[in-house]
Each structure stands twice: as C-alpha cells, then as structure tokens.
Amino acid sequence: MSLNVVTLVGRVGSEPDIKYFESGSVKCRLTLAVKRQSRNSDEPDWFTLELWGKTAEVAGNYVHKGSLIGVKGALKFDTWSDRNTGATRTSPIILVDKLDLLGSKQDSNANFSSGDDNF
Known part of the structure; x- marks a missing residue:
C-alpha cells in the first residue's frame, strides 16, 4: 500500500493565478504560508498549490x-x-483535491483590504 496525502492550513500569500484553457479546463496556482508548530522559527513554510476544475x-x-484556507491533496x-x-x-507542488475556506467573510475582507502580511 502507498499513501500520498498532504493536509495544510495557512494563509494565502498572493492573489490566485487563474488560467483558462481552450479545452475548457481551469487551473489555479497560489502560494500558501503555513506556520510550523515549533518555537525555533517565526518564518512560515511556503507551499505552491495547484487546483483544477471547479475547485x-x-x-x-x-x-x-491573506485568506485563511485549508487544503487536502497530494505532493507532486x-x-x-x-x-x-x-x-x-x-x-x-501540492495538487489540491479539497479546498476549505476558513474564517468568516468579514475576516477575509479585512485581510484583503489591509494588505496584512502577518502570516
């Protein structure tokens, strides 16, 4: 048996990059900052996410x-x-299967409008 599952929760580092293909496929790439549960570093780990289709x-x-999201996917x-x-x-790259929008709508609007980079 083999298993390739990645689960992350963090803040989006840049606006999503959406591409529409002639075939009708849709691809989105974005970066995600995730804080480690370690006292040694204040710097987040950065991940590149790739999403397809409806997601x-x-x-x-x-x-x-600045949006807080959770993702589940596979490492490629x-x-x-x-x-x-x-x-x-x-x-x-994390190939995302599932996307969860976390936090309230008000929280995400505040993060977006303030340009807050505190991940």
Missing part, C-alpha cells in the same frame, strides 16, 4: 491574499531543464 474556479472567486514534483545550464530542476 480552481472557487479559489479564483473567493480566495484572496514539476520537472524541467534549466535554460541556462541545462540542469534538471524540480519544484514541489
């Missing part, structure tokens, strides 16, 4: 910078060749 549309319509790695060196590069 991507929901994120595009209701998620903004994007791989490409560096244009300058030709070296193979990889980047971890």
Whole structure:
C-alpha cells in the first residue's frame, strides 16, 4: 500500500493565478504560508498549490491574499531543464483535491483590504 496525502492550513500569500484553457479546463496556482508548530522559527513554510476544475474556479472567486484556507491533496514534483545550464530542476507542488475556506467573510475582507502580511 502507498499513501500520498498532504493536509495544510495557512494563509494565502498572493492573489490566485487563474488560467483558462481552450479545452475548457481551469487551473489555479497560489502560494500558501503555513506556520510550523515549533518555537525555533517565526518564518512560515511556503507551499505552491495547484487546483483544477471547479475547485480552481472557487479559489479564483473567493480566495484572496491573506485568506485563511485549508487544503487536502497530494505532493507532486514539476520537472524541467534549466535554460541556462541545462540542469534538471524540480519544484514541489501540492495538487489540491479539497479546498476549505476558513474564517468568516468579514475576516477575509479585512485581510484583503489591509494588505496584512502577518502570516
């Protein structure tokens, strides 16, 4: 048996990047800041999230910078060749299956309008 499940709760670091494809598919990418439950560091861990279909549309319509969200998904790695060196590069991505909008509507409006970067 194998298992690849990632569950995260954090604040969105930038406005969602939505792309619509000719095939009708919708893709959304965004970053998520997650605080570790450790006393050693105040810096959050940053994750790149990738959402598809209806979940991507929901994120595009209701998620903004500073929104508190929860996600469940799987870890995947994007791989490409560096244009300058030709070296193979990889980047971890969380492929989101489930998106939960956390906090009240008033909270998310306050976070968005103030530009608060306190994750």
